Amino acid sequence: MKKVYSVEEYIEINSHFGEALSMLRDIINTTELNESVKWSAPTYDLNGKNVLSIGAFKNHFCVWFFNGVFLKDEQGLLMNAQEKTKGLRQMRFNSIDEINESIVLSYVKEAIENQRLGKEIKPERKKKEVIIPPELQKNFESNTSFHDAFKALTPGKQREYCEHIESAKREATKYARLDKIKPMILQGVGLHDKYKNC
Template sequence: MATANPQVDEFLRTTKAWRAELTRLRAIALACDLIEEFKWRQPCYTLQGANIVILGGFKQFCSISFFKGALLMDPRGVLVKPGENTQAARQIRFANVPEILELEPVIRSYIREAVEVERAGVKPSASASAPPAIPDELQAKFAEFPAFETAFAALTPGRQRAYLLHFNGAKQSKTRKARIEKYVTQILDGKGINDCTCGLSRKMPGCDGSHKSLR
């Protein structure tokens, strides 16, 4: 579990609204090994300096907000836009602790996916909420190699999305084919586009650069 931030300790000690709910959400975020910071007068959780989630208390609800929530798959349909014109951020809202406890596995899963998205370097766009299309070249590879399609389908939603955005980022068909071929083995091994493949990382599956010290 990550280290608690004294500023967040003080915030929770003095806050009057949603103390129990925010304390539970904090425990979930810390269990996901994110760095706890205090930004915009709220508990915020980061990965290598990048904002992943932030907690907040409002009049009618408290929330955990995902800075790149529009890039998450959201199979449970629990993410909402904080405002009508919000582009990337998404919230899960709660009215009490039992609601948080009921969704705790989902929250943990979404945080893990958000970390995968951040590690993959995926950036939100105006159409980020739409699922990435499967390019024709990938469909053709699935038809040619059914085991590859099965392996791709077994990846986490965040890993699938990162691959699709990378493949679709190529303008030419031959470049898309080359990108797909490059990652066939990695996908068959169940790894994401940014996962460690050297086998020496101390934090599998995400590569933490440990292998660099062994070169």
């Protein structure tokens, strides 16, 4: 796909649906959405937050709603493009005759209102569990100040230390690593802090 720099250029490249895309564009441009080109497609945002986009393919054209999952979809017009897509929904058309301007506009206005209300899918951040190696656990049981210093570290730094010990193949190496990192943990520094500050 050729890089597109303007909405007009996008419509020209997709001339087989040019009239239909222009009609969708005109409907959307009656609202306060800002028009731009992102990912080589016409995209519309509200205060810098993407609300929708229009697109053309070989046999159909569509309106993509970035957080379409929140639309009521009373007309049953929206489809999920892929199983793993969480928020994105598509209103698909095969010909210009399928466009009902007032229905499209009502969906666009609802999408704008949802954006105003802050309805959006937030990316999931899975918290990694900190698995304490037995060698470290033994030290905690015999040295409470060492355990307290470890608990005071961020989960990321705790994980780095645990993985550092666990990755050693031999038990002797694990204990050698533990002796080496003990002063660092007591000082409250992370395993790789000296490299991060360079």
